[in-house]
Amino acid sequence: MIRFRNVTKHYEPNVYALRDFSLHIKPQDFVSIVGKSGAGKTTLIKLLTAEERPTKGRIIVGGWDITNIHLREIPFLRRQIGVIFQNFMLLPNRTAFENIAFALQVCGAAPHKVAKIVPQILKIVGLGHKQDFYPHQLSGGEQQRVGIARALIHRPKILLADEPTGNLDAINEQEIINLLKKINELGTTVILVTHNKGIVNSLHKRVITLDAGELVNDQHHGKYII
Amino acid sequence: MVVSCLRIIKFAWQDFYRNFWLSVVVIIVLILALSSVNALVGLNVLNGEMLKILQNKISVNVFLSEKISAAQLANFQNYLHGIKEIDKVVYVSPEQGLSQFKAKHKNDQAMIDALSELDKNPLLPTLVLFANDTKAFGNILAQIDSSDYAALVTDKNFDDHEDAINKINSFSEKARVVGLVLAAFFALVSILLIFNAIRIIIYTHREEIGIMRLVGATNSFIRLPFIVESIFYGLFAVALTTILCYGVCWLALPYVNAFFGSSIDLFAYLNTHLWKMLGVEVAGVILLNVVSSGLAVARYLKV
Numbered sequence: 110m111i112r113f114r115n116v117t118k119h120y121e122p123n124v125y126a127l128r129d130f131s132l133h134i135k136p137q138d139f140v141s142i143v144g145k146s147g148a149g150k151t152t153l154i155k156l157l158t159a160e161e162r163p164t165k166g167r168i169i170v171g172g173w174d175i176t177n178i179h180l181r182e183i184p185f186l187r188r189q190i191g192v193i194f195q196n197f198m199l200l201p202n203r204t205a206f207e208n209i210a211f212a213l214q215v216c217g218a219a220p221h222k223v224a225k226i227v228p229q230i231l232k233i234v235g236l237g238h239k240q241d242f243y244p245h246q247l248s249g250g251e252q253q254r255v256g257i258a259r260a261l262i263h264r265p266k267i268l269l270a271d272e273p274t275g276n277l278d279a280i281n282e283q284e285i286i287n288l289l290k291k292i293n294e295l296g297t298t299v300i301l302v303t304h305n306k307g308i309v310n311s312l313h314k315r316v317i318t319l320d321a322g323e324l325v326n327d328q329h330h331g332k333y334i335i
Numbered sequence: 336m337v338v339s340c341l342r343i344i345k346f347a348w349q350d351f352y353r354n355f356w357l358s359v360v361v362i363i364v365l366i367l368a369l370s371s372v373n374a375l376v377g378l379n380v381l382n383g384e385m386l387k388i389l390q391n392k393i394s395v396n397v398f399l400s401e402k403i404s405a406a407q408l409a410n411f412q413n414y415l416h417g418i419k420e421i422d423k424v425v426y427v428s429p430e431q432g433l434s435q436f437k438a439k440h441k442n443d444q445a446m447i448d449a450l451s452e453l454d455k456n457p458l459l460p461t462l463v464l465f466a467n468d469t470k471a472f473g474n475i476l477a478q479i480d481s482s483d484y485a486a487l488v489t490d491k492n493f494d495d496h497e498d499a500i501n502k503i504n505s506f507s508e509k510a511r512v513v514g515l516v517l518a519a520f521f522a523l524v525s526i527l528l529i530f531n532a533i534r535i536i537i538y539t540h541r542e543e544i545g546i547m548r549l550v551g552a553t554n555s556f557i558r559l560p561f562i563v564e565s566i567f568y569g570l571f572a573v574a575l576t577t578i579l580c581y582g583v584c585w586l587a588l589p590y591v592n593a594f595f596g597s598s599i600d601l602f603a604y605l606n607t608h609l610w611k612m613l614g615v616e617v618a619g620v621i622l623l624n625v626v627s628s629g630l631a632v633a634r635y636l637k638v
């Protein structure tokens with residue numbers, strides 16, 4: 110599903126966010142990525158969404174070599190990859206429903222399609238009853254659910270989560286992780302960037318450890334080791 | 336596709352009215368630019384009218400001998416008609432001349448009194464010649480002098496408007512330069528203003544733009560609303576300028592007619608040229624606005 114081949118990402122003047130990094134992730138995997146701050150985890154996510162380009166090496170997503178992806182093709186890559194963030198990235202002046210609908214509308218979906226899909230996805234993330242709430246009226250966990258719903262709206266094969274629970278308390282955190290597990294069970298490949306030892310250990314899934322841009326550990330039923 | 340186009344227009348329209356005062360300022364400057372161009376065109380039209388009227392007034396009076404016979408007069412007139420530079424020949428008998436003279440000086444009691452002192456009409460029979468080109472008069476007069484009819488002519492005089500024509504031409508030349516400079520100035524200000532307006536609007540939308548990119552909106556979908564918004568500026572400006580133009584004409588009409596001493600149908604002129612005027616203005620303004628907003632988008636909306 111995802112393959113990094115000897116990828117190096119160099120930022121001027123002399124930061125190597127990733128260095129000769131290779132990784133293969135199979136379809137429907139659930140992979141956690143851990144590492145200290147500045148280890149290169151976010152860079153890895155940005156390379157997958159073509160927000161950044163590798164300095165060296167190749168990146169292949171679902172058989173598509175995106176190393177030198179054309180500007181025109183980037184939107185179509187992004188419709189196949191959902192992303193969620195620590196700070197949710199919701200529009201404050203739009204309701205939960207509108208935030209999710211926005212992602213469909215700006216990609217040219219017809220109104221009847223928007224009206225049909227958005228309630229379905231809201232139900233999947235358990236927010237059907239709060240669709241008309243604005244972000245400031247929702248808890249952090251609920252806001253992140255809206256973020257997840259938006260990320261899933263194009264039915265992507267891959268979901269990237271960059272520290273999605275960084276702003277949440279333990280209960281909300283566990284609920285979000287459970288939701289990600291459910292999404293993974295429904296067939297979506299999930300990559301979870303996190304700092305939380307407990308979460309990683311309880312998942313019993315593959316764990317990749319980054320340090321200073323290099324892959325230092327890759328365990329298939331892993332534990333958080335640093 | 337249709338859905339996306341409608342959404343682009345909708346987004347553009349939302350930005351247009353959410354930044355209402357910004358839009359107003361941009362439109363006002365565009366109106367100033369368009370109005371300078373309109374004034375320039377209007378001036379040209381009036382100038383043309385004025386010259387036409389003056390050209391018609393330029394004539395030569397050929398004063399004939401008192402003793403000329405009807406046959407001689409007819410022959411002379413025929414001869415004059417034969418000269419190709421001559422447009423029109425009008426015969427004014429002494430009696431007609433006198434009543435015209437009296438009409439012209441009806442407010443001048445001294446002149447009327449002086450006329451009534453005379454026991455006989457002092458005026459000579461006169462032929463008034465009009466030419467299609469003012470420069471032809473010298474040639475026409477020379478031909479008359481060397482013809483058999485020279486003996487019938489007692490005097491000739493030039494009713495000279497050449498000076499007036501030159502004055503009008505030099506005035507309108509200056510006015511045209513001022514108009515062009517103004518139009519260019521306002522166009523430049525419009526470009527800067529639109530560029531900055533779009534830059535500000537892009538800045539206020541950075542969050543939305545970031546999310547559009549994140550969820551896979553195409554670049555054209557992200558960028559086009561800003562271009563379309565600048566087209567809205569242009570359309571509003573042209574519409575308001577047209578209304579303004581009709582208003583100004585309506586207000587100015589009495590003065591223009593008083594000045595020319597005749598009624599010029601400004602509105603007929605406007606109506607017949609309306610579509611051409613709108614077409615040129617819309618095309619010009621859209622070009623200007625699309626270029627300015629396009630520059631802002633290219634500069635501040637990196638993909």
Ligand SMILES: Nc1ncnc2c1ncn2[C@@H]1O[C@H](COP(=O)(O)OP(=O)(O)O)[C@@H](O)[C@H]1O
Binds near residue numbers: 124152153
């Ligand atoms: N746009 C950038 N320009 C320069 N350096 C950057 C940029 N983005 C990230 N870096 C550097 O790359 C390294 C990895 O960053 P990042 O991938 O964000 O780390 P993290 O693992 O904390 O997410 C850090 O040293 C960071 O300072």
Ligand SMILES: [Mg+2]
Binds near residue numbers: 151152
């Ligand atoms: Mg990070």
